[in-house]
Amino acid sequence: MLNPFIQLTPPAQTMLVGLIALACLLLLSRGLLNLRGRAFTPWLSRLLSRLVRTRDYSEADFYAADGAPEHFIATRRAALDALQQTLSARGVKSSEWAGRVRGGLSDLRFTDASRVPFPFAKRMREGFNVASVAVASQGSRLLDLDGNWNIDVSGSYGVNVAGYDRYKEWMERGWQRVQALGPVLGPLHPIVADNIAMLKAISGLDEVSFHASGTEAVMAATRLVRFNTRRKLIVCFAGAYHGWWDGVQPGLGSERGIDDCLTLKDIDPASLAVIRRRAKEIAGVLVNPVQAFHPNSPPPNDAILLNSSVRKTDTNTSPYAEWLKKLRAVCTEAGVPLVFDEVFSGFRLAPGGAQDYFGVKADMVLYGKTVAGGMPIGVVCGSQGLMRRFDPAHPMRMAYVVGTFAAHPLAMGAMYEFLKWSLLPETTAVYRIANARTTDWVVASNQEFAAAGLPIAITCLGTIWTVQFTQPSRYNWLLQYYLRAQGINLSWVGTGRCMFNFDFSNEDYRDLTAKIRAAAAQMRNDKWWLSETEHPGRAKVIKQRVAKDLFASVFAPPRPLQAFYHEVMRRKHDDHVASHSHRLNQVLHLLSSSTFIFCYWLVFSDLVTAMWLGLGALFVRQFGHALVEPPCHDKEQLLLGFDTRSKTKVVGIYLLIPIVNCLAAPVLNAAAAPELIAAVARQWFGFTALVVFGHTLRLIPKHGFKNAMVWFVKLITDPLTDIKAYFPTLLRQRAGA
Ligand code: PLP
DSSP states (O other), rough: OOSSSOOOOOHHHHHHHHHHHHHHHHHHHHHHHHHHHOOOOHHHHHHHHHHHOOOOOOOHHHTTTOOGGGGGGHHHHHHHHHHHHHHHHHHHHHHHHHHHTTTOOOOOOOOOOTSSOOOHHHHHHHHHHOOOOOEEETTTEETTTTEEEEEOOGGGGGGGGSSSSHHHHHHHHHHHHTTTTOOOOOSOOHHHHHHHHHHHHHHOEEEEEEESSHHHHHHHHHHHHHHHOOOOEEETTOOOOSSOTSSSSSSSTTOOSSSSSEEOOOOHHHHHHHHHHHHGGEEEEEEETTTTSOTTTTTTTHHHHHHOOOOOOOOGSEEEEEEHHHHHHHHHHTTTTTTEETTTTTTTTTTTTTHHHHHHOOSEEEEEEGTTTTTOOOOEOOOHHHHOEEETTTEEEEEEOOTTTTOOHHHHHHHHHHHHHSSSHHHHHHHHHHHHHHHHHHHHHHHHHHHTSSEEEEEEEEEEEEEHHHHSSSSSGGGHHHHHHHHHOTTTBSSSSOOTTTOOOEEEHHHHHHHHHHHHHHHHHHSSOOOOTTTTTTHHHHHHHHHHHHHHHHHHHHHHHHHHOOOOHHHHHHHHHHOOSSSSHHHHHHHHHHHHHHHHHHHTTOHHHHHHHHHHHHHHHHHHHHOOOOOGGGHHHHHTOOOOHHHHHHHHHHHHHHHHHHHSOOOOOOHHHHHHHHHHHHHHHHHHHHHHHHHHHHHHHHHHHHHHEEEEEEEEHHHHHHHHHHHHHHHHHHHHH
16 A cells, blocks of 8 residues: 655654744743733623523522521511611602603613622612602702702713713703704714814824714724724724724624634733734734722722822833833734723713823824713724725725714714813813812711721722722622612712712712712621621631622523422422411421422332321321311412312221222232232322322313423422421421420
């Protein structure tokens, strides 16, 4: 046979093996280096989103999710009911309104109770209406449908920087400027040129394009950098939010696995190494300059704010500014465009946005939210080379980035007013004062919370702030409900991200501290936060519970099966309440159930003994009912079981079987006894099967297949659950006695 491979001499073979090993090593090291900078959170969150199934805590688990000692449960239950009543009383009209809107919808909005861990969500959705329905705004407050003026820290998703009253004015004046043109789209209102000039001055970039929202600005920017660099990869950082488009947020609930967006670790030198190494593939590095400030996580310079009263005098030296500067340097060195997504941070931290605040220049900057003076908008500013939509060398190659509502006259009018204001010399001071007041407020409030022993601390970045929890708990999310009861309007991320606007007065700040303090104190009194003495080892128990819950959610059976299980358990519970409350009856049930379990095992090897034992146990069981809880029998009929009359008939037939066998036996002597005993056992077995399956079949036309199965499964599993139900009760009664 011909050898298809060239015969190599031994030294050549060694060289070949060496070369292959070297290539593998190079590939491996490249892969490993890339891996070091790679964020796995998007991948993990996608994986978990597929694996983790919905689970709702039972009533008991809801209150004991942290394994709290039992005597706290009643307090918690009463507290939640009271909180529900308080919130319902505050929002009668809002609830009615929400009910009307809900009509055909399962949830009022996606965000309804979305900041509640899912096992708790059902109870909260059913019991609480957190829909905020507002009818007016003034200063730092919002008026809801029920006439309450709530203090507003939601910041309208970040739009409200300057205070609602200013936006109302800008919208009004903006409309006056463009109203002669009205809703005309296509031809541009002359005011657009002024806006472009102001945006160019603020961003320090050459060109501007308008879009309908922040998300669209992100989409436009990624398309433009790809088009103009002819590269495909967009780098973004873990934890960033860049709008709802799943092209740049491979985490955050996105199901789509994408290969043209690389998510790297935030504030990590390994990420810089990856950018350097893969520069030739990278179309742009997209960064949200305040992204490290995730909901519930502190801003990168929090150490300054939390640990001392030192103020930021030079923001350019904060750790996060240092990171952005390094990122800038690496992008410049690697020839990769740096894109700042300032949809949130632009005009929030400083009039010049994050570029101004952190002292870092980007090649492309995106604005949105507040920049149109209260109207919807998305803006992309970029260098000429990155903003081209046509390829001068290839006329048929173009980046088709357009949108009907881009440069809407009303948005342009209000934007003009806003930009004019932002460029006033005194506006810089307004920002500086608001940022400094927020810092002062954080320091003062934290001192108060610490003095009161409350497990919360606030951190901030500019006028953005978040509540951090300083002790382990499974109920921190409940604080948002307590805050609402105090009249604080939060955004859908709850206490995760809150904002001040320039309308907040000193009195508002003080009022807010008092409300947060009152809410937290109430939550502690209601025993949602327990001290180490109240709940020893709580941190460990909580970790174990969370792990157990995650495991149970991953391996949770499908929903219909869960519903079936809950139905069986509900009927068992009703059954226990209806006719198993007497102690003697419980003891007899324990006895008979243990015997049944033994018989389940025995029936496969020794049917005769199993049946005689089982029948004995059945009589003991029924004796308990007949003796101590006779009036309850008929309630069992409601549970689809047998009523007293049919039970008597069944018992009668069981008794008749041995009698008839004895009468029919040709001889009755000791030698014939084993045969007779076995025959009786077999007939009992047959009769049991007939009764059980017959009753199940009988239930189907009357109560449906599912209910029939519920009865069947309940019946055959009763011995197991009886032990779980009665053994601890009896033990407790004994201990009590
Ligand atoms: N980019 C950032 C940084 C954002 O914070 C947001 C919205 O919160 C967006 C983009 C999306 O903006 P929009 O909601 O207007 O689409």
